[in-house]
């Protein structure tokens with residue numbers, strides 16, 4: 283499994299991780315088995331949040347990583363309405379309890395709302411000093427939000443920005459991705475399959491299918507490989523079935539050549555710069 287350096291953290295993190303939004307809708311046994319299969323295959327970056335199933339997804343993750351904590355790069359998120367200084371610290375402690383761990387590898391602000399960023403960042407720094415998190419980052423931050431966070435925290439503090447990124451929504455490539463690369467911030471792409479993954483009969487899907495056939499791979503594996511083609515990029519597909527997890531893990535070993543990357547780029551053009559950061 284290919285790994286990239288995760289922003290300023292000095293940690294190498296697998297490019298393909300495991301998301302957990304709506305994981306609690308699947309049977310606990312099946313979902314936990316899928317997460318464990320993912321760990322076996324090197325998908326050790328697990329992304330969760332207090333929001334997911336109101337904490338239930340964190341419970342699933344806690345069960346899946348029991349006895350294997352040291353293998354995992356564990357990420358959770360605080361909801362914006364909890365993101366005051368005291369609220370963030372309390373939310374983190376509750377996440378740790380549900381996950382049955384002592385520490386998170388990275389803790390994110392899920393998205394920005396009205397609570398001042400200074401409070402959230404002060405809490406993140408305190409949590410890091412206390413050893414409850416190893417690093418912190420943000421999610422759904424546009425360039426202006428990133429500038430604000432950088433001005434408060436200083437350079438080398440923001441580990442990642444988790445944002446929407448898939449073949450049919452490449453809006454971050456205009457400004458957010460270049461900003462993050464300039465400032466050494468990892469970019470974690472969520473919803474990598476989009477709302478409707480391209481089938482093999484459409485024009486774009488045919489390109490994916492031809493490239494997939496040349497590698498003995500699948501269309502989704504080609505899509506994921508494209509989405510992590512730069513050293514700043516990570517993807518966190520969610521799967522609640524071991525068979526899906528195995529397919530997604532396979533993308534971590536797939537290297538596309540320059541000509542193949544150019545074909546995917548042309549088949550799924552990045553389009554015009556979005557006015558606001560896309561989130562769905």
Ligand code: NAP
Pocket residue numbers: 300301302303304329330392421422444445471472473474475476502518519520521522523525526527529530
């Ligand atoms: P996604 O990973 O693009 O897609 C998940 C869907 O794809 C599920 O229905 C899953 O089905 C299916 N799937 C997964 N692998 C498959 C495969 N190999 N073949 C066929 N179907 C497959 O969407 P997402 O869950 O929205 O995004 C991924 C993760 O990003 C989330 O789980 C969450 O951790 C994170 N996220 C973060 C934010 C944020 O605001 N920061 C927002 C959205 C998502 P099964 O479950 O049946 O396997």
